[in-house]
Amino acid sequence: MIDWGGRHGAVSRREADKVLGRRLVLEGLANGVLTQPWRGVVVHAADSLKLTTRAQAALLVVGQPAALSGATALALHGISAVDDTSIHVTVPFARRIKSKPRLIVHQADFQPSDVVELDGLGTFSLDLALAGFLCDGDKRTAFAALDEAMRGLAPDHVRTLRANVRDRVVDRRDRRGIHRALMLLDLATGKADSPPESIVRLIVVEAGFPIPEVQYEITTIDGRTLYVLDMAWPSRRIALEYDGFASHEGRHDYDSERDSRMAGRGWITIRVSAADLREPRRFLAELSRAFERRGVA
Incomplete structure (x- = not known):
């Protein structure tokens, strides 16, 4: 080679x-x-x-000044939630560069300080890339990407990232999508274990249900952690569990026993599969019935 x-x-x-x-x-x-x-x-x-x-x-094709942006920038920052085979590049408004197949060219003015070097590639900073994707990317993917970016950060670092992204959103010249982006910023916690869990939470909230607690711990009488629920409404004793294929393959008996034990504690557990992300009507209907059983229409 x-x-x-x-x-x-x-x-x-x-x-x-x-x-x-x-x-x-x-x-x-x-x-x-x-x-x-x-x-x-x-x-x-x-x-x-x-x-x-x-x-x-x-x-190389686009030339300078330019920076990798959107889904491409997020992927280079290590965000796995994005899955876009096209390459996204942003150039200043003064440059007239046309998009090509699998090469999407965006226009926005930016400063040299907005660009960081990742593997030697000029790339939008994480906060700027997130702000743009929250405004004009796929909503579910954008929310999952934001949650993933916050995952594992100390609380003060989460607050800093949220504030930085918010400032980027508010300062955008293109005002489209700003309201949506701010809503997603408020909803993100960084506590979800995976992008699909973030998407489930967004689906639930958009369907009109109260915002659930994330990674809610069920403890024994002496305070030891017994289970950690993906999402929960503790006051109503309703739990929502996402069954990812990799983590739950071959665990049907264990999950059934766990749900039975939770039922003995007065909990209703609803399980969500990958197929439910594409068509959520089944689990949303089950969740609605659970709320009705708890006396909440």
């Missing part, structure tokens, strides 16, 4: 011709060793699915 100088396997076509010679580049493209994700840039075919390679290629 040709060493492109440590830039994630992507170089401009001009530089590839200079390093290899035009004939070898053409041979590499013909035999599939090299590929051109977009005109003017060449990457090793073996690296063509890597996020950093595609991101570097996009920056």
